[in-house]
Amino acid sequence: MNEQANRSLEALKNTASGETVASALSLAIHEHRLAPGTKLGEDEVAEIFGVSRTVVRAALQALAHHQLVDIRRNRGAFVAQPSxxxxxxxxxxxxxxxxxxxxxxxxxxxxxxxxxxxxxxxxxxxxxxxxxxxxxxxxxxxxxxxxxxxxxxxxxxxxxxxxxxxxxxxxxxxxxxxxxxxxxxxxxxxxxxxxxxxxxxxxxxxxxxxxxxxxALDLRDRPNPPRSLRDALRP
Amino acid sequence: MNEQANRSLEALKNTASGETVASALSLAIHEHRLAPGTKLGEDEVAEIFGVSRTVVRAALQALAHHQLVDIRRNRGAFVAQPSxxxxxxxxxxxxxxxxxxxxxxxxxxxxxxxxxxxxxxxxxxxxxxxxxxxxxxxxxxxxxxxxxxxxxxxxxxxxxxxxxxxxxxxxxxxxxxxxxxxxxxxxxxxxxxxxxxxxxxxxxxxxxxxxxxxxALDLRDRPNPPRSLRDALRP
DNA sequence: GCAAATCGGGTTGTATACAAAACTGTGTCC
DNA sequence: GGACACAGTTTTGTATACAACCCGATTTGC
The missing domain is CATH 1.20.120.530 (GntR ligand-binding domain-like)
Known part of the structure; x- marks a missing residue:
């Protein structure tokens, strides 16, 4: 990690609270930068935002209540995949x-x-x-x-x-x-x-x-059309 | 605390998870055993259910997302008082x-x-x-x-x-x-x-x-009719 | 060679410890 | 006598440590 990236992370670190993490993740999901099914590991997110897992967990739970992420016990949090x-x-x-x-x-x-x-x-x-x-x-x-x-x-x-x-x-x-x-x-x-x-x-x-x-949506009976293959591949 | 009470608490202790705490609190609110405005101290609730503050916080946050409790930063959680x-x-x-x-x-x-x-x-x-x-x-x-x-x-x-x-x-x-x-x-x-x-x-x-x-509700313009006095008194 | 069991790495769930903020009560100054 | 200021106590916010669990890989037995 170079100096500049380090500094910008440090800047985030100072401002990032629970709400910040939740809205940053929410925005990324809204803008399709995080695809449905993506795993959101606690340690991973915690390091990115420079906070502890405690606050990441709170943020993920908040997103789960809005049904934006799906938390499976002992499995972790994933970007939701509505049926x-x-x-x-x-x-x-x-x-x-x-x-x-x-x-x-x-x-x-x-x-x-x-x-x-x-x-x-x-x-x-x-x-x-x-x-x-x-x-x-x-x-x-x-x-x-x-x-x-x-x-x-x-x-x-x-x-x-x-x-x-x-x-x-x-x-x-x-x-x-x-x-x-x-x-x-x-x-x-x-x-x-x-x-x-x-x-x-x-x-x-x-x-x-x-x-x-x-x-304009393709909602014909065919469970998760483009997802099942990737699902087998990624998570 | 006597032996029997201790044992029943112990029984709770084994079964109480985050969800348990949330639904117990939710039920108490639904049945009007917890009045609007009541403070829900983290330590207090944690001791009652025999769990740590971590899980109590998660439960309170879940209830807050349903707008059943109101969490004010650095102040704590209170049973919500809809306007x-x-x-x-x-x-x-x-x-x-x-x-x-x-x-x-x-x-x-x-x-x-x-x-x-x-x-x-x-x-x-x-x-x-x-x-x-x-x-x-x-x-x-x-x-x-x-x-x-x-x-x-x-x-x-x-x-x-x-x-x-x-x-x-x-x-x-x-x-x-x-x-x-x-x-x-x-x-x-x-x-x-x-x-x-x-x-x-x-x-x-x-x-x-x-x-x-x-x-059958008294929703005339008169902010929190029975509450403002108690509000000044309790929290 | 294949299947099943077991062991190890890694991730989540929970508890605890520490830091920061708010409230209470006391004391002092005007 | 009243109001403000300060300190102690209590409570919340966050980080970290430990335990439990899941998943994958290796090994062992058939």
Whole structure:
């Protein structure tokens, strides 16, 4: 390890607490830098962040409660691999919660809220132009979370946040390469409806946006299509 | 400490793992044996269950993720005290999720499921007859959770379970003494609709049942009505 | 040569020890 | 007499040490 790398690790060391580790891992999962099934060894993570296993364990348990990682007793923590069934359930839940949330958001959004949403879309475009798919996906999720926040229902927003986190794993596992990731249009239209205060239209746009997303997944009965081979190989 | 007490503690000691501690605390909160705001000192809990603080911390963190306890840094863990706003949100979320879940349950319930629900009601009556309000409340919550399980949507069922857990705290804080806890009629009618497969009626019954519950709470703008004095007194 | 059992390395689960922070009570100064 | 400051005690946050367990490899028996 060279001097510079050592120094940057040292910098992390000073700031890294339990929450830091959890959000860093969470971000890596959201941006598809950590693939489903990857083992997260405690010692390994502890050394990377320069903290003890105690805090790593707490972070991993927090992620496990959000169902982002799967902890198997005496086996360790792995990035979760949602089953087909879970994938369907997550999107059904989103289709139940988010349209209504978008409707509320359209009724409550302030000009500041709308500016924020527009900035999100700009960032998303920038990430796509930079071919940074991971960041684009993360920003796309943040867009949905922002709408839930605007709807001013913290409890439901929390559920939606958890669903979006799992959606990121589901997309990593079941996304069809054929379908393009050009959701920006849908997001743009949504912001339009929200800024006009057209709640009915916002609700309908969100519903169809989620149906589009859902149908861009390959959720046919075939357990873990691309995973079973790698599973036998890696962990 | 006498011999016998020592032995029973020792028995606990052998079986108590992290999960055990968490569910024991959770049950105590559900049955209103632990009041909102109660401090859960790590050493105290650790000694009670005969485990180390390590496992107690994990259990408390798990409960915190379910929003049953509130962990304040360097202050410790306290049984959560949902605000009026949170209380409203929780019941709004339940009114959004549970009617639809009851509808699904009515469409999918097997005879075994219906028997289980009927047994739940019998148990509930028994607890009420024994004047065991805590147990009755817990069983009432389990009834709702069971319906969510029958609906066969694990993701949404998990959300509902979390909402019911928080509802228990909300009831502890905001329940109006005037209103009686005679929900058994509502539960009975629900089982009737479900066993007939009348999904429309099940949905409507669940909705009105939740509205009844909601309106039996005192959620007027008056922050933590019975709590602010005790709050100044205890913690 | 193959199968089964056993032994070793490595990883997780739990307990304990130490460091840091908050709360309590006392004392002093204004 | 009241308010502030300081120190002691208690409690939490983190690191480390040890025990239990799982997995893989080697060895042994058939």
């Amino acid at each position: 087909l069934r879970e994938a369907r359930e997550v999107f059904e839940a989103r289709e139940l919660l988010e349209p209504r949330t978008a409707k509320s958001a359209a009724m409550r959004a302030t000009p500041d809220d709308i500016d924020l949403l527009k900035r999100h879309i700009v960032d998303e475009h920038a990430a796509l132009d930079a071919a940074d798919q991971g960041r684009a996906l993360r920003l796309s999720g943040l867009f949905h979370i922002e709408i839930a926040r605007i709807a001013d229902q913290a409890t439901i927003a929390g559920f939606i946040e958890a669903l979006i986190a799992r959606s990121s794993l589901i997309i990593a596992l079941y996304w069809r390469r054929e379908s393009a990731l050009c959701e920006s249009f849908a997001h743009h239209a949504l912001v339009g409806a929200i800024s006009e205060g057209n709640s009915q239209r916002a609700e309908e746009l969100m519903r169809s946006h989620l149906v589009d997303l859902h149908s | 009026l706003r949170e209380a409203r949100e929780v019941f709004e979320a339940r009114e959004l999720l549970e009617p639809r879940t009851a509808k699904s349950a009515a469409m999918r319930a097997t005879p075994d499921d219906i028997d289980l629900l009927k047994r739940h009601i019998v148990d509930e009556h028994a607890a009420l007859d024994a004047a065991d309000q805590g147990r009755a409340l817990r069983l009432s919550g389990l009834f709702h959770i069971e319906i969510a399980r029958i609906a066969d949507q694990a993701t949404i069922a998990g959300f509902i379970e979390a909402l019911i857990a928080r509802s228990s705290l909300i009831i502890a804080l905001y329940w109006r003494r005037e209103s009686a806890l005679c929900e058994s009629f509502a539960h009975h009618a629900l089982v009737g609709a479900i066993s007939e497969g009348n999904s429309q009626r099940a949905e409507e019954l669940m909705r009105s049942h939740l509205v009844d519950l909601h309106s």
